[in-house]
Structures are given as C-alpha cells and as structure tokens.
Amino acid sequence: MGYREDARKIKALADENRLAIMMSLQQKEKCACYLLEELNISQSTLSHHMKLLCDSGLVDYRKEGKWMHYSLSKEGAIAFRDMIDGYIRTDK
Amino acid sequence: MGYREDARKIKALADENRLAIMMSLQQKEKCACYLLEELNISQSTLSHHMKLLCDSGLVDYRKEGKWMHYSLSKEGAIAFRDMIDGYIRTDK
C-alpha cells in the first residue's frame, strides 16, 4: 500500500507559516490580502501556501470578485483527523 | 507565537516511510532489524527515521542488549492528537 497521498496531506500542515494560517482562519473566513498583512511573507509565498492547504482539503476557498476568501473546512478537518488517527492510535 | 516546534512534530509524521513504520508498529512492538526487513530502505535510513519518530514523542524505544525495540507511545499519540486538533478544529 502507498502512503504517498496521506504523507502529502500531512505535509500540508507541516510548516510554520501554514500553521499560523490555520490558527488565523479559526477566527473567521479571511481574504488573502488580510492574511498577507498578518504574516510576514510575500504575496507569491502566501499563494503557494494557500494552494497546498486547499489541495489538502483542510481549507476551503470562495472567490468573490477580485478577492479570495479562505476558511477552514469542517469536512476536511474530520477527514484529516480520521486519517491521522489511523496512524497514531495505540489501541487496536 | 512560534509554531516551529509543532511543525517539527507534524513533519515527523509527514513521510511515506514513517507512515509505513507507524502502521507496522500498530500490531506490536518491533525491533529495528524486523522493521528493516519490512521496509525497502537501508539500515542507516531506518535509523534516521526512527530518531525523528522518537524525538516527536510518537514512538517509544526500549533497548534490550543489542536490540532496539520500538512501540507506539500512547501518551505521544494523545498529545499529538490534541496538538493537531488545536489547528484544524472548525468550531470555536
């Protein structure tokens, strides 16, 4: 069996900046320009991180005119939690 | 606030081979030589991965003579799960 896909999803969370983004999104949905002000990174770097988070399913996006609104995905969180539990549970 | 430490722990799980190791350890405690037979990697590479997993707290080790026995850490799993939940929960 291959664990590549799960590893890819876990990697989406395995970065300082992306953890900061996740924490920021817990408050509410936010647009990219707002996140850009909070984090000390360039616009292209933020865009890169958001792509990884969205691809992992942990973050949802909604385009509104020029703005991209990002929010935590409830379903993504549940799927992620279940996936993690499959690896770390100690009782069979 | 710094997310470096959490990112480091999540990275410990963010690798194909280490996920395979975690799954293997779910069955029972295993020694390095046994894991080496299951995985298609060199001895030095396995040692490297085990160090990362042990450092993250997810895996416990027990030295018995020449052998190193590895097992999943119950406490490590709980701490890890709680840490992850802090980032992905969608209800405040």
Added chain:
DNA sequence: TCCATACATTTACAAATATCGATATGTATG
C-alpha cells in the same frame, strides 16, 4: 479602453530533507 488591484503562476535559488555507503559504538559470545 486604460489602469489599478487582487491573486496565481513561473522561474530561480537557497535551505531542508531523504538516502545510502562507510565508519563508529556498543553488546554478547566463544
């Protein structure tokens, strides 16, 4: 239509990580 804004993509490079062979360390055994 022209321009500014918001964001994505491309490109290039630096930093981090995975890998393995070689070597070192520690341990049992004859």
Added chain:
DNA sequence: CATACATATCGATATTTGTAAATGTATGGA
C-alpha cells in the same frame, strides 16, 4: 580479547520544499 552482530553517526549526494521577484490573469472602476 577477538569476533560477530545490531544500531547509530558521519559524509556526500540527490530530491524536495520554501521563498520571492517577475510575470500572467481576471476583475472592477474611471
């Protein structure tokens, strides 16, 4: 003590990842 074995560490290299400048694309307003 010499040897075999199990594992860790070191050194070198290849791959992956993070970063930002430059560029591209879509949107909305003047």
